[in-house]
Amino acid sequence: MEHISGDRRENRRYELVLELKWKLVRRRKVLESGSGRTLDLSSGGVLFEAGRPLPVGLQVEMSIAWPALLHNVAPMQLVVSGRVVRTDGARAAIQMVQHEFRTAGASVSEIRPGGSPGGQARHAPSPFAGSSKFGAM
Numbered sequence: 001m002e003h004i005s006g007d008r009r010e011n012r013r014y015e016l017v018l019e020l021k022w023k024l025v026r027r028r029k030v031l032e033s034g035s036g037r038t039l040d041l042s043s044g045g046v047l048f049e050a051g052r053p054l055p056v057g058l059q060v061e062m063s064i065a066w067p068a069l070l071h072n073v074a075p076m077q078l079v080v081s082g083r084v085v086r087t088d089g090a091r092a093a094i095q096m097v098q099h100e101f102r103t104a105g106a107s108v109s110e111i112r113p114g115g116s117p118g119g120q121a122r123h124a125p126s127p128f129a130g131s132s133k134f135g136a137m
Contacts, residue, residue, distance in 0.1 A: 011042035022050060022062040031058070038064060039091065046080060047093045054092040056084050062094075066101065075104040 018038045024031040032054075039047045046062070054060070059081065066076040079102055082094035 011044040013040045013042045013047075015040045016067075018064050018067065020048060020062050020064040022048070022060055024054065025059045025061055036090075043096070045082065045085070045093060045095045047091065050090055050092050052090055053087055054084050056087060058084050060084055060092075060094050065104070070103055077102055077104045 016038055019035070020038060021033070021035050023033045034051050036049045036051050039049060041047070041064075046064075048062070060083070062080050064078040064080065066078050068076060070076050079100050080094070080096055081098040082096040084092050085095045086093045
């Protein structure tokens with residue numbers, strides 16, 4: 001019998017520690033919410049500290065404070081939706097279903113000249129393939 005070793009995940013993981021806010025959702029209702037931090041992330045999922053154990057199988061929506069500014073002006077957040085696939089104490093791993101970069105509190109007019117006041121820039125370049133949209137956090 002041959003032994004397989006090493007990390008066999010499909011997607012490269014990046015060890016980034018970033019602040020986040022999460023919500024457990026079932027049938028569009030928020031069951032619980034909290035804050036935590038990422039431990040690593042990839043285009044397929046996020047490993048994070050939730051502050052408490054989370055149930056496997058439930059949907060999670062999270063907003064992650066991104067370390068880069070859009071046009072060197074606007075703070076950004078990575079908004080992610082997925083399902084809890086495993087836990088280890090207060091650590092949880094989600095399989096990402098959707099993700100989208102958004103600005104965090106800056107209007108389009110503050111980001112680029114001629115933008116409409118009060119809007120939000122939504123299509124910043126993503127380091128992950130396959131960006132998609134879903135409801136606000």
